[in-house]
Amino acid sequence: MSTPQDRVAAECPSCSPAESTVHEVLKDGGGHRTVRCTECSHVHKVQVESETEIERDVVVSQDDESFATTVDAPPTETVATGDEFIVDSEAAIMLVRVTGIEIGPEQRTEEARVEDIDTIWTRAVDNVTVKVTVNPKEGTGDREATRSFDLKLPGDHEFVVGDVAAFGDEEFEIKAIQVREDAPEYRHGKLDHEGDMVYAKDVKRLYGTDQTTSAWSAW
Numbered sequence: 001m002s003t004p005q006d007r008v009a010a011e012c013p014s015c016s017p018a019e020s021t022v023h024e025v026l027k028d029g030g031g032h033r034t035v036r037c038t039e040c041s042h043v044h045k046v047q048v049e050s051e052t053e054i055e056r057d058v059v060v061s062q063d064d065e066s067f068a069t070t071v072d073a074p075p076t077e078t079v080a081t082g083d084e085f086i087v088d089s090e091a092a093i094m095l096v097r098v099t100g101i102e103i104g105p106e107q108r109t110e111e112a113r114v115e116d117i118d119t120i121w122t123r124a125v126d127n128v129t130v131k132v133t134v135n136p137k138e139g140t141g142d143r144e145a146t147r148s149f150d151l152k153l154p155g156d157h158e159f160v161v162g163d164v165a166a167f168g169d170e171e172f173e174i175k176a177i178q179v180r181e182d183a184p185e186y187r188h189g190k191l192d193h194e195g196d197m198v199y200a201k202d203v204k205r206l207y208g209t210d211q212t213t214s215a216w217s218a219w
């Protein structure tokens with residue numbers, strides 16, 4: 001779940017052999033890091049001390065189902081809602097997004113260190129179901145009549161307001177996109193300006209206008 005830090009504290013053999021100073025990480029691998037002292041610019045290698053990982057419970061939700069598994073991570077690593085990581089379980093290997101962090105009975109928080117967490121609640125985002133609501137084209141049917149259907153897509157599929165989307169027999173112009181509450185990078189919950197883009201994993205519902213060539217029929 002972690003990524004290498006770009007700065008570490010280490011003793012510098014050139015200017016500070018007895019006390020740690022801040023170093024910039026130039027290369028990380030093989031049990032050693034190549035670092036550069038920010039005080040004197042001396043480049044040298046330091047040994048990476050392995051941090052013991054601990055096991056934490058993870059609940060993964062996908063559509064209307066969920067399952068429990070575990071993940072191993074360093075105890076001092078910070079986890080926050082919106083973070084994404086890989087879950088390798090008996091059920092599947094999947095990319096998930098953190099939707100909740102439980103640190104005690106009925107105690108939830110937005111961010112916590114792994115050692116303080118009881119359960120990490122997540123949602124699968126590598127393959128998702130997108131809900132779509134489509135209205136008939138103006139003048140071809142009752143504006144009150146709509147139809148809804150689901151699309152199963154990779155989580156990184158892009159939807160853009162103003163584009164015409166085609167999936168099998170379905171073809172519609174995207175008019176607006178309702179964004180999920182756990183999607184952190186969008187300016188607000190509903191996007192309806194031409195050119196606005198949302199990934200499938202972040203879509204709560206798509207709204208569109210029918211563009212199929214067949215006559216509209218409501219059912």
